[in-house]
Amino acid sequence: MELDVDLIVLSFAAMKTGNIDYSAQLIRTKTRYLVNDTYNHLWIRKYGIQTNRPMQVEEMVVEADSKAYAQPYMTVWFRNIDRLLAKLPEPEEEYDFIDIGCGRGVAALYVAQNYNFRSVAGFDFESSLIADAYRNQEAMAKLTDIDFFVADASIYILPDGKHVLFMFNPFDAPVMKSFMDNNIEALRRNKSVIAYANHHQLDVIKSFEPASVTMIKDYRCALISF
Numbered sequence: 001m002e003l004d005v006d007l008i009v010l011s012f013a014a015m016k017t018g019n020i021d022y023s024a025q026l027i028r029t030k031t032r033y034l035v036n037d038t039y040n041h042l043w044i045r046k047y048g049i050q051t052n053r054p055m056q057v058e059e060m061v062v063e064a065d066s067k068a069y070a071q072p073y074m075t076v077w078f079r080n081i082d083r084l085l086a087k088l089p090e091p092e093e094e095y096d097f098i099d100i101g102c103g104r105g106v107a108a109l110y111v112a113q114n115y116n117f118r119s120v121a122g123f124d125f126e127s128s129l130i131a132d133a134y135r136n137q138e139a140m141a142k143l144t145d146i147d148f149f150v151a152d153a154s155i156y157i158l159p160d161g162k163h164v165l166f167m168f169n170p171f172d173a174p175v176m177k178s179f180m181d182n183n184i185e186a187l188r189r190n191k192s193v194i195a196y197a198n199h200h201q202l203d204v205i206k207s208f209e210p211a212s213v214t215m216i217k218d219y220r221c222a223l224i225s226f
Contacts, residue, residue, distance in 0.1 A: 032218075036077040043078060043110065048139040051132045052106055060126045066154040069172040073103035073129060076168040076197050078110050080219050084195040085115065087214045087223040088164065092117050095193075096163050099123075100156075100179075101170025105133025105148055108166075112143045117164065121147040123156070154178040162190040169198035176201040180208050187226040194224040 044052055055073040085092065092115050099108040102122025112120040124130055133148040154175045158165075186192070194205060199222045206213065206224075214223040 036079050040075060040078055044106065047109070047113070049106055049109070050135050050139050051104055052136075055103070055126070055129065061128060062126045064125055064152055064154075066125065066152055066171065066175050066178075069154075069175045070125075071101075071169050071171055073101075073124075073126075074168070075103075075106050077219075078107070080197045080216075080221050081107060081111060081166070081195070082114075083216050083219060084166075084197065084221050084223050085111075085164070087216075088193065089225055090162075090191075092164075094118070094162055096159075096161050097121070097166065098158075098163055099166045100153055101167060102133060102148065103129045105130075105136050105146070107168065108133070108146055108148070109136060109140055109143055111166070112146050113140065119145070119147070121149070123149050123151040123153075125150065125152040156182070158183045158186050158192075160186065160190070163187075163192040165192065165194045167194060167196050169200050171201075173201050173204050176204045180205060184208050184226075190226075192226055194222075194226075196222045196224060 052075055057067065057070045057072055060067065060070070088095070095117055096119045097108070097111055097115070097117040099105075099111070099122035102108050102124050103126075105122055108120055108122035111117065122133065124133075127150050130148050130150050137143055137146055137148065153171060156179065187194075196202060196205070198220050202213075202222055202224075210224045210226050212225045214225075216222065
C-alpha cells in the first residue's frame with residue numbers, strides 16, 4: 001500500500017504544475033524504479049544472497065592509483081542485464097562472460113543462474129568485495145564454477161576469447177581509457193561486446209571506433225560491439 005501512496009503523491013504534486021506530460025513522466029519514472037527494485041529484491045531473497053549492501057570508495061582498503069577513479073559499489077538492476085543481453089549479436093553460448101568491477105558478485109551470480117555462457121567470471125580490485133562474492137556464491141550452492149578474482153581494470157589484460165564484458169559504471173574515464181588501450185586489439189579480433197549499464201564513460205569507448213553501439217535510452221544502457 002505504501003508504494004501506491006508514493007505514486008499518488010507524485011501524481012498530485014506533478015498535476016499541480018498543470019503539465020500533464022510532466023505528471024506522466026514522474027509516474028513512469030517512479031514506476032520504473034519500483035518494478036526494477038522489486039525484481040532485484042525478490043531474486044536476492046529467493047536465492048539467499050548473504051550480503052548486498054553498497055560500498056563507498058572511502059570504505060575500500062585497496063591501495064592503487066586507480067582508486068582515485070573508482071565508483072561506489074552498487075547492485076545493478078538485473079532487468080538491465082536482461083535488456084542488454086537480449087541485444088547480443090550472437091547466441092550467448094558463444095561468449096565468455098566477465099563482470100568488470102563485480103563487487104559482491106551478485107550480478108555475475110544472476111547471469112550464471114539465468115544464462116548459458118561458456119563461462120562466467122568477475123573481478124574487482126577491492127579484495128573484501130571479492131571475499132563477499134565468494135560468500136554469496138556459497139549461498140547458491142549449485143553455482144560453483146564462477147571464477148571471482150582480484151584484479152585492477154587499469155592494468156588487466158583479457159584472456160584470449162570472445163567475451164561479453166559487463167560493466168555497471170565501475171570507474172571513471174582514465175581507467176576506462178587504460179582498459180581500452182590495453183584490450184582493444186583483443187576486443188576487435190574476437191568480436192567481443194561490452195554490455196554497459198549506467199554508461200557514463202560511453203564516449204571514451206566510442207573513441208575506439210566500435211563496430212556498432214545499440215542504445216537502450218530509457219535505462220541508460222548500451223551494448224557496444226567490436
